[in-house]
Amino acid sequence: MLVQTLEMLRRVDGEMSVMRTEMVQMRIHFDQEMGQMRTHFDRGMGQMRAQLLQLERVQCSPHIDHSSVHIDDGDEQHLGGDQIYPSHHDGDDEACTSVLQEDDVVRVDKRPMRDRKKSQFCKTPFTDPIRSKKRNVDVAVEGSDAVPQVGDDDLNPPEGYTEFIASKENIFRDTGYLEYLSPADFRCIDDMSEWLDGRHIDSYMCCLRRIQSRPLYNDNYAIMSTPLFSYISTFWTQEYDGDNGKVFDPSTAIVPTEWTCFVDGSNEGNLPWWTVDNVLLPCNYKNQHWFLIKISLKNKILFLYDSSAKSEDSRRIRVAAVTPLAKLLPIILKSSGYYKHVSATTTSDREWDVEGTDPHKVPQQVDSASCGCFVIKYIEDILRHNEGSWQIDPNPDVYTLRRQIGIFLYRHSKFVVD
Template sequence: MYHLDAAFHLMRRRLQFYPDVYPQKCVVMPTIFPESLKARWDAFPGSDYSSFSWDDSILDLVRGDAVQFLPSWQNKDFIYFALFLKDQLHWVAVEADLNGWMFNIFDSSIGSISENDLISLMVDWCTIFPSVLRQSGLFENHDVILTPQLTASESQVRPFDWKLSPREFVPQTKSSGDCGCYVIEHIEHKLLQLPFDNVIDNNMKFFRQRWCVDLFYQNLC
C-alpha cells in the first residue's frame, strides 16, 4: 500500500506543478480513499441507502485537498484509484470515467477473483460512486444527475456501468507479487495516454528501479 501511495502522491504533484507531463484531465486518489468509502458504506444499517449521507472528511477529498495535492473533481474526465481485493490479496487499477459514467478495471491477473465475486463487488461500487458525486455538489450539471426521474432520491441516481478490460488490452502476469507495480504502471500509462503493451513481467524490474529513483529524487518532470 505504501509504495502505491508514494507513487500516486508523486503523480499528483506532477499533475499540479507540471501538468504537461500528464495530458489526462484527472485525479489520482490515495489508497485510503476507496477503503474509506467501502467501510462507511458497509457500516450503514439496513439496505435502504436513500438516506445515506457522506461525511465531510470524504466529500472534502472530492472537493479538493491542497495538503494532499488533491484537486477538485470538478471539470475532470477521469478519477483513478487502486482497489485491493482482500480475499485474493491482489491489487487492481480502476478508472472512473465521469463523462461515460462507468468504471474501467485493469487487472494484471484476470481470474484471481471469480466472475461472480467481481460482479458482487462492483454492484456496491457502481452505487457508491454516484452517491459521492451527487452529494459533493460538484456535478449538478451532469446529464445523469440532471435527469428528473433519476433525482427523486439518492437511491435513484443511475448506477455506474463497469467493464473489465480484456487480456488483449491488459497483458497478463505469469508471476505473483507484482500486482502493485502493475497498478502503478497501468494508472501512469493512462495518465500518459499510452497503451499497456510494455507493462509486462519482463519490464517490472525496470519499472521498480525507475520508481525508486524518481521517488528518491522526487523527480517531477
C-alpha cells in the same frame, strides 16, 4: 468457526480504517492550528523587527547638523532612494557652508536599513517543531520545476541512491505523502518477493500529482490515493453487509461528510473532480490484491484494470468488490457539491455501470507479488496517453518495473533526517 474468524477480521479492519481516518483529520486540524500560530508569531516578529530597524536607523544615520538642513515636503515626494536635498540657511554663517561640500548639497540614503545594512533581526528565529530536520542536499519536493527534467523511466540511479537504500541509519525520503519512506521501504520495492503497500503507492501518487502539469502527462485526470476505496468498502460492510439487515436505498442513503474532501481535492491535493473527465483510483481488495479503477465521470462507467484477471472467478470477484462504489458514487458526488459545477442533467441517482478487465487487452502479471507495480504502471501509461498501446511489456521484467518505481520515488523526493 472460520466464518466467525473472518467476520472478526473484517470488523477489526473496519475499525482500523476508521482510526486511520480520524488520525488524518487530526493531522489536518493540527496543521491548521499550527499555521494560525505561525501567522500570529510572524506578525508579532514583523512588528518587533520594524521597531528595531527604526532604532538602528536613528543610531546609524550620518552625523549632520539637521538644524542647518531643511527638506521641502514637496521636493521629497519626487525624489528617489539616494536623494539630494538643497540646503537652505537662515543666516550668513560661513561655518555651516564650509561643512556642506559639493555645492551645498547633502546626499541622504532614504532606503530602509534592511537594504543598506543587513540586520541580525531580519531573520526569524522560529523553528517549526512538527517538522524533522532537513538537509537540502537533494532535489526539492515543492514545485515540479524543482525536480530534474530527466526520463521518469531512467534506470540509471541518481547520485546517492545506492548509498541511501543500503543505509541502516534513521534517514528518510519525503515524497509529500503523510509518511516518509525509509531505506527499508526502498529495499522492499527492490525485493521481488515483497508486496508494495499503501505507503508506496500513495507516495507515488503524490509525486505524479506534482508533475502532472508537464506536457508528457494528461491533466484531465484526478489522481487519487488508496484510502477512499477502503473507506467505501468498510462503510458498505458495516452498513449493508452486516447483521443489521439494512437495505440500501439510494433515495435515503447518506455517506460520511468527510468524504467530500476527496472530491473537491482539499485533503490530498488532487484536482477537483468537476475540473476533469476521469478519476484514477488505486484499490486494495481485502489486503490481498491491488487493482485500478478508472472512473469515467461523463459516461458513468467504472473501468477495471486488473493484472490478475485471467480466470473468470477473478474477474467476477473484482466486479463484486467495486459494486459498493458503483452504488454509492452518485450519492458521494451529490453530497460533495459536484453537480453544482456541471450540467444539472447528469444528476441521475442510478447505479453506475462496471466494465471488467479483458486480460487480452490489459497487461497481466506473471508472479504473485507485483500487482502494486502494475497498478502504478497502469496509471503512468494512462496519463501518458498510452492506454491504447500499453508500454508495459506483455512478458515484463518485474525487476525492471520495481527498479523504475524505486528510482522514480527517490528522484522526486527530498532527503530527511529524523
